[in-house]
Amino acid sequence: MEFIKVLLLGLIEGITEWLPISSTGHLIILNSFLSLKASDAFISMFEVVIQLGAILAVVVLFFSKLWPFGKKNNLKPLKHEGVGSYIKTDIFVMWFKIIVACIPGILMIPFQDFFEEKFYNPIAVSLALIIFGVLFIVIERWNKSRKPSVTTLSSLSYKVAFAIGCFQLLAMIFPGTSRSGATILGALLLGVSRTVAAEFTFYLAIPVMFGASLLKLLDFGFSFTFTELSMLLLGMVVAFAVSIFVIKFLLSYIKKHDFTAFGWYRIVLGVLVLLYFGLK
Numbered sequence: 001m002e003f004i005k006v007l008l009l010g011l012i013e014g015i016t017e018w019l020p021i022s023s024t025g026h027l028i029i030l031n032s033f034l035s036l037k038a039s040d041a042f043i044s045m046f047e048v049v050i051q052l053g054a055i056l057a058v059v060v061l062f063f064s065k066l067w068p069f070g071k072k073n074n075l076k077p078l079k080h081e082g083v084g085s086y087i088k089t090d091i092f093v094m095w096f097k098i099i100v101a102c103i104p105g106i107l108m109i110p111f112q113d114f115f116e117e118k119f120y121n122p123i124a125v126s127l128a129l130i131i132f133g134v135l136f137i138v139i140e141r142w143n144k145s146r147k148p149s150v151t152t153l154s155s156l157s158y159k160v161a162f163a164i165g166c167f168q169l170l171a172m173i174f175p176g177t178s179r180s181g182a183t184i185l186g187a188l189l190l191g192v193s194r195t196v197a198a199e200f201t202f203y204l205a206i207p208v209m210f211g212a213s214l215l216k217l218l219d220f221g222f223s224f225t226f227t228e229l230s231m232l233l234l235g236m237v238v239a240f241a242v243s244i245f246v247i248k249f250l251l252s253y254i255k256k257h258d259f260t261a262f263g264w265y266r267i268v269l270g271v272l273v274l275l276y277f278g279l280k
Contacts, residue, residue, distance in 0.1 A: 001230065002036060002037055002107060002227075002231065003152055003156075003230075003234060004132060005034055005036055006036070006231045006235045006238075007234065008029060008030070008034065008035075008232050008237055009030065009050065009239070010053070010179065010234065010235040010236070010238025010239045011025065011237055011238055011242055011254060012026050012027060012030055012237075013050050013051060013053070013054055013235070013238075013239040013242075013245060014054055014057075014238060014239040014240070014241065014243040015242060015246055016051070016178075017051060017054040017180070017205075017239070017243060017246075017248065018180060018184075018202070018243060018246050018247050019180070019250060019252055019262060020136065020177070020181030020184055020259060020262050021124075021128060021129075021181065021262055021265055021266055021269075022051075022052060022125070022128070022171075022176045022177060022178035022181065022266075023051065023054075023058075023178070023179075023180060024047065024125075024176070024178075024197050025125040025128065025129055025175055025176035025177075025178065025180075026145055026208045027047045028047075028120065028121070028125050028175060029122055029126075029131075029220055031043065031047070032122050032277075033191060035271030036231070038228065039229075041220055042220065042228055044070055044216070044220075045216045045217065045220040046231070048209075048212050048216040049213045049216055049217060049232060049236070049243075050214055050232070050236055050239055051081075051209045051213060051239065052209065052210070052213050053235065053237060053238070053243070054205075054209070054234055054239045054240065054243040055205055055206055055209045055210060056236075056240050056243075057092075057229070057239075057240050057241075057243035057244045058145065058202045058203070058205060058206060058243075058247065059206065059246070061247055061248070062133070062199075062202065064089065065091065066097075066203065066206075067091070068087055068088045068091035068092050069086075069087060069088075073196060080268045081165065085235025087259070088095070088162060090154055092204070093154070094154075096158075097158055097161040098161070098200075098203055098204055098206075098207060099126060099160040099207070100158050100161045100162050101162060101164050101165035101168070101200075101204055102204070102208060102211075102234040103162065103165060104162070104165045104166045104169050104275025105165060105168055105208060105211075106170060106211075108169055108172050108173075108229065111212040112172065112215075115172065115174075116175075119173065119174050119175055120151045120175050122273055122275055122277045123174030123269075123274065124174065124175065124176065124183035125175050125273070126176065126269075126271075126273040126274040126277070127176070127267055127270065127274070128174045128175065128176030128177045128270075128272040128275070129176045129266045129267070129270030129273070130261075130266065130267050130270035130271060132176075132177055132178065132181055132182070132185070132260075132261040132275070133264065133265070133266030133267035133270060134217030135185060135263070136181070136185065136258060136259050136260065136262065136263030136266065137260050137263040139185060139188055139189060139263065140188075140258045140259055140260045140263070142145070142211075143188055143258075144258075146191070146194070147198075148191050148192060148193035148194075149191035149192075150187075150190070150191055150196055151195075151196060152192045152196060153196055153200060156196065156200065160179075160187075160190050160191075160192065161200075163186065163190055164183050164186050164187050164190065164192075164200065164204070165204075166181055166186070166280065167182045167183055167185065167187075168183050168186070168204070168208070169182075170182040171183075176270075179201075179205065179208070180198075180205070181262075183200070183201045183204060183265075184197045186200060187200065187201070194254045194258065194259070195254060195255070198250060198254055199251075200253065206278065211226065223230065234275050255261060268278065274279065
Protein backbone atom coordinates (compact mmCIF):
# COMPACT_ATOMS: atom_id res chain seq x y z
CA MET A 1 0.00 0.00 0.00
CA GLU A 2 2.85 2.41 0.80
CA PHE A 3 4.39 1.91 -2.64
CA ILE A 4 1.01 2.63 -4.26
CA LYS A 5 0.99 5.90 -2.34
CA VAL A 6 4.52 6.63 -3.59
CA LEU A 7 3.42 5.96 -7.18
CA LEU A 8 0.58 8.44 -6.73
CA LEU A 9 2.88 11.03 -5.17
CA GLY A 10 5.37 10.62 -8.02
CA LEU A 11 2.54 11.05 -10.53
CA ILE A 12 1.32 14.22 -8.83
CA GLU A 13 4.86 15.61 -8.63
CA GLY A 14 5.55 14.94 -12.31
CA ILE A 15 2.35 16.72 -13.35
CA THR A 16 2.34 19.66 -10.96
CA GLU A 17 6.06 20.55 -10.90
CA TRP A 18 5.87 22.09 -14.38
CA LEU A 19 2.28 23.24 -14.61
CA PRO A 20 1.80 26.51 -12.64
CA ILE A 21 -0.46 24.89 -10.05
CA SER A 22 2.05 24.16 -7.23
CA SER A 23 3.64 20.75 -6.76
CA THR A 24 4.42 21.38 -3.10
CA GLY A 25 0.86 22.50 -2.50
CA HIS A 26 -0.59 19.37 -4.07
CA LEU A 27 1.80 17.12 -2.13
CA ILE A 28 0.86 18.81 1.17
CA ILE A 29 -2.84 18.40 0.43
CA LEU A 30 -2.44 14.81 -0.75
CA ASN A 31 -0.40 13.96 2.33
CA SER A 32 -3.29 15.20 4.48
CA PHE A 33 -5.56 12.60 2.90
CA LEU A 34 -3.09 9.83 2.10
CA SER A 35 -0.13 10.10 4.42
CA LEU A 36 2.87 7.84 4.09
CA LYS A 37 3.57 5.62 7.07
CA ALA A 38 6.96 7.17 7.74
CA SER A 39 8.56 9.70 10.05
CA ASP A 40 7.75 13.38 9.63
CA ALA A 41 11.41 14.00 8.82
CA PHE A 42 11.35 11.46 5.97
CA ILE A 43 8.07 12.80 4.54
CA SER A 44 9.40 16.37 4.60
CA MET A 45 12.58 15.26 2.83
CA PHE A 46 10.68 13.01 0.38
CA GLU A 47 8.39 15.83 -0.78
CA VAL A 48 11.44 17.87 -1.84
CA VAL A 49 13.93 15.27 -3.05
CA ILE A 50 11.34 13.53 -5.25
CA GLN A 51 11.59 16.66 -7.41
CA LEU A 52 15.03 15.55 -8.58
CA GLY A 53 13.28 13.07 -10.85
CA ALA A 54 11.31 15.89 -12.44
CA ILE A 55 14.49 17.97 -12.82
CA LEU A 56 16.25 15.12 -14.61
CA ALA A 57 13.49 15.24 -17.24
CA VAL A 58 14.51 18.83 -18.07
CA VAL A 59 18.16 17.80 -18.40
CA VAL A 60 17.26 14.96 -20.77
CA LEU A 61 14.85 16.97 -22.93
CA PHE A 62 16.97 20.11 -23.20
CA PHE A 63 20.47 18.66 -22.95
CA SER A 64 21.61 20.18 -26.24
CA LYS A 65 20.51 23.63 -25.01
CA LEU A 66 22.06 23.19 -21.57
CA TRP A 67 25.47 21.60 -22.27
CA PRO A 68 27.93 24.16 -23.68
CA PHE A 69 30.71 21.76 -24.71
CA GLY A 70 31.06 19.50 -27.74
CA LYS A 71 33.32 18.22 -30.47
CA LYS A 72 34.06 20.11 -33.66
CA ASN A 73 32.56 17.51 -35.98
CA ASN A 74 29.07 17.68 -34.50
CA LEU A 75 28.79 21.29 -33.36
CA LYS A 76 29.35 23.47 -36.39
CA PRO A 77 27.46 26.61 -35.30
CA LEU A 78 29.49 27.14 -32.11
CA LYS A 79 31.18 30.45 -31.63
CA HIS A 80 34.45 29.85 -29.83
CA GLU A 81 36.89 27.01 -30.20
CA GLY A 82 38.59 25.60 -27.15
CA VAL A 83 41.20 22.88 -26.81
CA GLY A 84 39.91 19.97 -28.89
CA SER A 85 36.33 21.16 -28.60
CA TYR A 86 33.86 23.92 -29.33
CA ILE A 87 32.11 26.10 -26.76
CA LYS A 88 28.66 27.64 -27.09
CA THR A 89 29.20 31.01 -25.46
CA ASP A 90 25.47 31.80 -25.57
CA ILE A 91 24.80 28.81 -23.31
CA PHE A 92 27.45 30.01 -20.86
CA VAL A 93 25.76 33.43 -20.81
CA MET A 94 22.39 31.76 -20.16
CA TRP A 95 23.85 29.90 -17.16
CA PHE A 96 25.25 33.15 -15.77
CA LYS A 97 21.73 34.61 -16.01
CA ILE A 98 20.35 31.56 -14.19
CA ILE A 99 22.95 32.06 -11.43
CA VAL A 100 21.90 35.71 -11.13
CA ALA A 101 18.25 34.61 -10.86
CA CYS A 102 19.22 32.22 -8.03
CA ILE A 103 20.77 34.96 -5.85
CA PRO A 104 17.50 36.05 -4.13
CA GLY A 105 16.71 32.43 -3.27
CA ILE A 106 20.18 31.86 -1.82
CA LEU A 107 19.74 34.89 0.43
CA MET A 108 16.43 33.46 1.64
CA ILE A 109 17.85 30.06 2.73
CA PRO A 110 18.49 31.07 6.39
CA PHE A 111 14.79 31.97 6.77
CA GLN A 112 13.37 28.88 5.02
CA ASP A 113 12.62 26.91 8.21
CA PHE A 114 10.70 29.86 9.66
CA PHE A 115 8.43 30.16 6.62
CA GLU A 116 7.88 26.40 6.48
CA GLU A 117 6.78 26.43 10.11
CA LYS A 118 4.34 29.30 9.54
CA PHE A 119 2.86 28.50 6.13
CA TYR A 120 3.43 24.78 5.45
CA ASN A 121 -0.21 23.78 6.04
CA PRO A 122 -3.37 23.12 3.95
CA ILE A 123 -5.10 26.42 4.80
CA ALA A 124 -2.12 28.57 3.77
CA VAL A 125 -1.71 26.46 0.63
CA SER A 126 -5.36 26.86 -0.36
CA LEU A 127 -5.19 30.66 0.09
CA ALA A 128 -2.04 30.81 -2.07
CA LEU A 129 -3.74 28.69 -4.74
CA ILE A 130 -6.71 31.07 -4.85
CA ILE A 131 -4.77 34.34 -4.74
CA PHE A 132 -2.32 33.37 -7.48
CA GLY A 133 -5.13 31.82 -9.51
CA VAL A 134 -6.84 35.21 -9.54
CA LEU A 135 -3.55 36.90 -10.44
CA PHE A 136 -3.04 34.55 -13.40
CA ILE A 137 -6.45 35.47 -14.81
CA VAL A 138 -6.03 39.21 -14.22
CA ILE A 139 -2.48 39.38 -15.59
CA GLU A 140 -3.30 37.31 -18.67
CA ARG A 141 -6.24 39.60 -19.51
CA TRP A 142 -4.03 42.64 -19.05
CA ASN A 143 -1.26 40.98 -21.03
CA LYS A 144 -3.43 40.45 -24.14
CA SER A 145 -3.03 44.07 -25.19
CA ARG A 146 0.75 44.00 -24.73
CA LYS A 147 3.47 42.82 -27.07
CA PRO A 148 6.32 40.99 -25.29
CA SER A 149 9.67 42.78 -25.39
CA VAL A 150 11.68 39.60 -24.65
CA THR A 151 11.02 36.88 -27.21
CA THR A 152 14.26 34.87 -26.99
CA LEU A 153 16.43 33.65 -24.13
CA SER A 154 19.40 35.55 -25.54
CA SER A 155 17.50 38.85 -25.28
CA LEU A 156 16.62 38.27 -21.62
CA SER A 157 18.80 40.68 -19.63
CA TYR A 158 20.56 40.08 -16.33
CA LYS A 159 18.27 42.66 -14.72
CA VAL A 160 15.14 40.79 -15.85
CA ALA A 161 16.68 37.46 -14.77
CA PHE A 162 17.31 38.85 -11.28
CA ALA A 163 13.76 40.21 -11.11
CA ILE A 164 12.36 36.79 -12.07
CA GLY A 165 14.44 35.31 -9.26
CA CYS A 166 12.81 37.79 -6.85
CA PHE A 167 9.36 36.60 -7.93
CA GLN A 168 10.50 33.05 -7.27
CA LEU A 169 10.88 33.98 -3.59
CA LEU A 170 7.09 33.99 -3.29
CA ALA A 171 7.07 30.23 -3.80
CA MET A 172 9.74 29.78 -1.14
CA ILE A 173 7.72 31.82 1.35
CA PHE A 174 4.19 30.60 0.56
CA PRO A 175 3.73 26.89 -0.35
CA GLY A 176 0.93 26.66 -2.87
CA THR A 177 2.21 29.66 -4.81
CA SER A 178 4.05 27.39 -7.30
CA ARG A 179 7.67 28.03 -8.19
CA SER A 180 6.90 27.82 -11.90
CA GLY A 181 3.74 29.89 -11.42
CA ALA A 182 5.56 32.69 -9.59
CA THR A 183 8.42 32.87 -12.10
CA ILE A 184 6.10 32.73 -15.11
CA LEU A 185 3.80 35.43 -13.69
CA GLY A 186 6.80 37.61 -12.90
CA ALA A 187 8.26 37.08 -16.36
CA LEU A 188 4.95 38.00 -18.04
CA LEU A 189 4.75 41.21 -16.00
CA LEU A 190 8.31 42.02 -17.08
CA GLY A 191 7.43 41.67 -20.77
CA VAL A 192 8.77 38.16 -21.39
CA SER A 193 6.89 35.96 -23.86
CA ARG A 194 5.10 32.85 -22.54
CA THR A 195 7.44 30.47 -24.37
CA VAL A 196 10.61 32.11 -23.06
CA ALA A 197 9.11 32.45 -19.57
CA ALA A 198 8.30 28.73 -19.46
CA GLU A 199 11.67 27.64 -20.85
CA PHE A 200 13.65 29.87 -18.48
CA THR A 201 11.55 28.50 -15.60
CA PHE A 202 12.51 24.95 -16.60
CA TYR A 203 16.22 25.80 -16.63
CA LEU A 204 16.05 27.80 -13.40
CA ALA A 205 14.54 24.77 -11.66
CA ILE A 206 17.75 22.75 -12.11
CA PRO A 207 20.01 24.58 -9.60
CA VAL A 208 17.09 25.61 -7.37
CA MET A 209 15.64 22.13 -6.92
CA PHE A 210 19.05 20.47 -6.76
CA GLY A 211 20.10 22.87 -4.02
CA ALA A 212 16.85 22.45 -2.08
CA SER A 213 17.13 18.66 -2.33
CA LEU A 214 20.75 18.70 -1.16
CA LEU A 215 19.84 20.78 1.88
CA LYS A 216 16.98 18.42 2.76
CA LEU A 217 19.23 15.38 2.37
CA LEU A 218 21.91 16.92 4.58
CA ASP A 219 19.30 17.80 7.17
CA PHE A 220 17.78 14.30 7.09
CA GLY A 221 21.09 12.48 6.84
CA PHE A 222 21.99 9.67 4.45
CA SER A 223 21.04 6.80 6.77
CA PHE A 224 18.07 5.38 4.85
CA THR A 225 16.41 2.09 5.53
CA PHE A 226 16.00 -0.15 2.48
CA THR A 227 12.28 0.64 2.38
CA GLU A 228 12.85 4.40 2.60
CA LEU A 229 15.46 4.33 -0.16
CA SER A 230 13.17 2.20 -2.36
CA MET A 231 10.28 4.61 -1.83
CA LEU A 232 12.44 7.63 -2.67
CA LEU A 233 13.89 6.09 -5.84
CA LEU A 234 10.47 4.90 -7.02
CA GLY A 235 8.98 8.35 -6.52
CA MET A 236 11.81 9.96 -8.46
CA VAL A 237 11.51 7.50 -11.38
CA VAL A 238 7.76 8.05 -11.67
CA ALA A 239 8.19 11.84 -11.43
CA PHE A 240 10.82 11.70 -14.18
CA ALA A 241 8.68 9.63 -16.58
CA VAL A 242 5.57 11.77 -16.08
CA SER A 243 7.55 15.04 -16.35
CA ILE A 244 8.76 14.11 -19.84
CA PHE A 245 5.19 14.11 -21.14
CA VAL A 246 4.02 17.12 -19.10
CA ILE A 247 6.87 19.39 -20.25
CA LYS A 248 6.19 18.52 -23.89
CA PHE A 249 2.48 19.14 -23.34
CA LEU A 250 3.03 22.55 -21.71
CA LEU A 251 5.37 23.79 -24.45
CA SER A 252 2.82 22.75 -27.06
CA TYR A 253 -0.12 24.18 -25.09
CA ILE A 254 1.25 27.69 -24.59
CA LYS A 255 1.87 28.14 -28.30
CA LYS A 256 -1.91 28.44 -28.76
CA HIS A 257 -3.26 29.20 -25.27
CA ASP A 258 -2.54 31.39 -22.26
CA PHE A 259 -2.42 30.41 -18.57
CA THR A 260 -5.99 31.43 -17.72
CA ALA A 261 -7.22 27.83 -17.46
CA PHE A 262 -4.59 27.12 -14.80
CA GLY A 263 -5.78 30.17 -12.89
CA TRP A 264 -9.34 28.83 -12.75
CA TYR A 265 -8.08 25.40 -11.73
CA ARG A 266 -6.14 26.93 -8.84
CA ILE A 267 -9.18 28.88 -7.65
CA VAL A 268 -11.53 25.88 -7.73
CA LEU A 269 -9.01 23.60 -5.98
CA GLY A 270 -8.17 26.26 -3.39
CA VAL A 271 -11.84 26.86 -2.55
CA LEU A 272 -12.55 23.13 -2.21
CA VAL A 273 -9.56 22.59 0.06
CA LEU A 274 -10.41 25.67 2.13
CA LEU A 275 -13.99 24.48 2.58
CA TYR A 276 -12.89 20.95 3.47
CA PHE A 277 -10.37 21.94 6.12
CA GLY A 278 -12.49 24.86 7.32
CA LEU A 279 -15.50 22.63 7.97
CA LYS A 280 -13.24 19.93 9.41
